[in-house]
Amino acid sequence: MMAKAEGIIIRTTDYGESNKIVTLYTKEFGKIGLMARGAKKPKNPLSAASQVLFYGLCLFSKGRGLGSLYQAETLNAFRAIREDIEKMGYAALILELTDRLTEDGQPSQGIYNLLCDTLLLMEKGTDPAVLSSIYALKMMPQAGIDPELTHCVHCGEKKDHYLFSVSEGGFLCSTCAKVDDYALVLSQATQRLLPLIRSIPLDRLGKVSLKSKTIGEIESIIYAYYERNAGIKLRSRHFIEQLAKFRTNE
Numbered sequence: 001m002m003a004k005a006e007g008i009i010i011r012t013t014d015y016g017e018s019n020k021i022v023t024l025y026t027k028e029f030g031k032i033g034l035m036a037r038g039a040k041k042p043k044n045p046l047s048a049a050s051q052v053l054f055y056g057l058c059l060f061s062k063g064r065g066l067g068s069l070y071q072a073e074t075l076n077a078f079r080a081i082r083e084d085i086e087k088m089g090y091a092a093l094i095l096e097l098t099d100r101l102t103e104d105g106q107p108s109q110g111i112y113n114l115l116c117d118t119l120l121l122m123e124k125g126t127d128p129a130v131l132s133s134i135y136a137l138k139m140m141p142q143a144g145i146d147p148e149l150t151h152c153v154h155c156g157e158k159k160d161h162y163l164f165s166v167s168e169g170g171f172l173c174s175t176c177a178k179v180d181d182y183a184l185v186l187s188q189a190t191q192r193l194l195p196l197i198r199s200i201p202l203d204r205l206g207k208v209s210l211k212s213k214t215i216g217e218i219e220s221i222i223y224a225y226y227e228r229n230a231g232i233k234l235r236s237r238h239f240i241e242q243l244a245k246f247r248t249n250e
């Protein structure tokens, strides 16, 4: 069956001397694997489309197994992201998370829109670290690991100050802190921002700028949470950490 769909390429693998297998996340069909014949050859019409972060309209055949990609037309080249190594690192994190948290052939309008909107905002200049954190937080229910961020996860009471417990699953008040020796101390900014950025619609985000200490705190909570509670350790995260080290040594 031939199909046409809007989608984003979230992963590519070389296949043989000249082919690639691409993982396309589409609006209509969810995640699908496609063979892009000849895509490793620079002059092949599919070579530009068979890159991670390609966003456009694709024409492909779809069957029980791997389909074939025939044509692709770019909707947004994401030039500003591709030309900036840090943005590209954060975009890779978003794409890897999408790949790890979705199953083949299960469409989700919500995830598709969130993915596109996040990348389009990054292209327009919104802070990539903030955007990838928002994306990762909003995708937590998809991983089945939504943390408690409105009251203490242990006693259920609302307090002014909380710690964060990765193992208990969210905010922990000081009275209950003894249940987790490894509960993380939160800054006031992080405590306020975590529930806020999880619930904020992306179109209402506006201009955000967070202190690098705050966003660093938020990121370490999010990725420790994915690792411990969903068993997901993201390869792209390593690249961003290396990049951050390089920056501070400058």
Ligand SMILES: [Zn+2]
Binding pocket: 152, 153, 154, 155, 156, 157, 172, 173, 174, 175, 176
């Ligand atoms: Zn408590």
